[in-house]
Amino acid sequence: MTSAIDFVVAIPARFGSTRLPGKPLLPIAGTPMIVHVARRALQAGAREVVVATDDQRIVDALAGSGVDVVLTRADHASGTDRLAELAALRNWDKATIVVNLQGDEPLAPASGIRAVAMALAASVSPMATLATPLQSVEELFDPNCVKLVRDAANHALYFSRAPIPWPRDAFIPDRASLPTDTPFLRHVGIYAYRAGFLGTLAALPRTPLEMAESLEQLRALEHGHSIVVAMAPEPFPAGVDTPADLARVETILALQEKR
Numbered sequence: 001m002t003s004a005i006d007f008v009v010a011i012p013a014r015f016g017s018t019r020l021p022g023k024p025l026l027p028i029a030g031t032p033m034i035v036h037v038a039r040r041a042l043q044a045g046a047r048e049v050v051v052a053t054d055d056q057r058i059v060d061a062l063a064g065s066g067v068d069v070v071l072t073r074a075d076h077a078s079g080t081d082r083l084a085e086l087a088a089l090r091n092w093d094k095a096t097i098v099v100n101l102q103g104d105e106p107l108a109p110a111s112g113i114r115a116v117a118m119a120l121a122a123s124v125s126p127m128a129t130l131a132t133p134l135q136s137v138e139e140l141f142d143p144n145c146v147k148l149v150r151d152a153a154n155h156a157l158y159f160s161r162a163p164i165p166w167p168r169d170a171f172i173p174d175r176a177s178l179p180t181d182t183p184f185l186r187h188v189g190i191y192a193y194r195a196g197f198l199g200t201l202a203a204l205p206r207t208p209l210e211m212a213e214s215l216e217q218l219r220a221l222e223h224g225h226s227i228v229v230a231m232a233p234e235p236f237p238a239g240v241d242t243p244a245d246l247a248r249v250e251t252i253l254a255l256q257e258k259r
Helices: 033-043 056-061 079-090 110-121 195-203 208-213 217-222 243-258
Strands: 008-013 048-053 068-071 097-100 127-133 147-150 156-160 185-194 227-231
Touching: 008 033, 008 079, 033 048, 033 056, 033 110, 048 056, 048 079, 056 068, 068 079, 079 097, 079 195, 097 110, 097 195, 110 127, 110 185, 110 227, 127 217, 156 217, 156 227, 185 195, 208 217, 217 227
Parallel strands: 008 048, 008 097, 048 068, 127 227
Antiparallel strands: 097 185, 127 185, 147 156, 147 185
C-alpha cells in the first residue's frame, strides 16, 4: 500500500533489555520480533524503513528483510537519542517526516503508522503522536497505561500515568465505571518528528515532570514544544515488555495466520 505523503520509518532496536534480554531477537512464530516490526513498517508505505541498532546480531537477523540497518552508538539513553544519531548519519533533510516505531511493536497496524505521519504533515508542530479512547476504569487507574489530555486544536496538554482528566462530580459517588461525558484517552506510543527536531529534542536537558512520570515526551512539552495528537484509526495493540506480552502476541499472530 502506498501513502499520499512522503515519510520514513525509523525503528530503534537496542539489544539490552532489563526484563527481556535480547528482546528484538526473541522469536515470535519462529521469526525474530524485530523482523515482524520491520514488516509492519514496510506495509505502511514509507519511502524508507531503517532500523537503528547497537548490535551486530540484530543487523544479521534483518538480512534479506528489505529494510536498511544502521549500527549506532551503544551509549544512547533513549530511542530518541538513537534516532537523532541516525538522522545525522542518513543526512535527512530537516523537514523530512520521521516516524519512530518502537522495535517491540510487532502488531503495529500500518494505518496507525501512516496516521501519525499524516498528523505531523498537516500540523506546524515539530512532533506528533496518537491516542485512542480509554476502554475501562481499570485502564484509567493503571500506572502502566499512559493517559493524555489535549486542547481544542488537538495539541497535547499533558501526559500522565495518573488518572487524567479527573471528573470530580462523577467520581464523588462512584469510581467503578467511566463517566460517558469525559474524553478519556490512552496514549499510543508512536511518534513522528521533523528530522531537524530530533537533534533539538535529544539535546534538551531532562525535565522535572519527565523524570517524575518517567515519560520522555514531557521533555518536549516542558521546553515549550507542541505535540499534535491524532486519533488512531484502528486499535493499536500494546507492545512487548514481558514474557506474558510475548505469549499474547504469539497467540494473536497465530490466529491471524489461520484466517
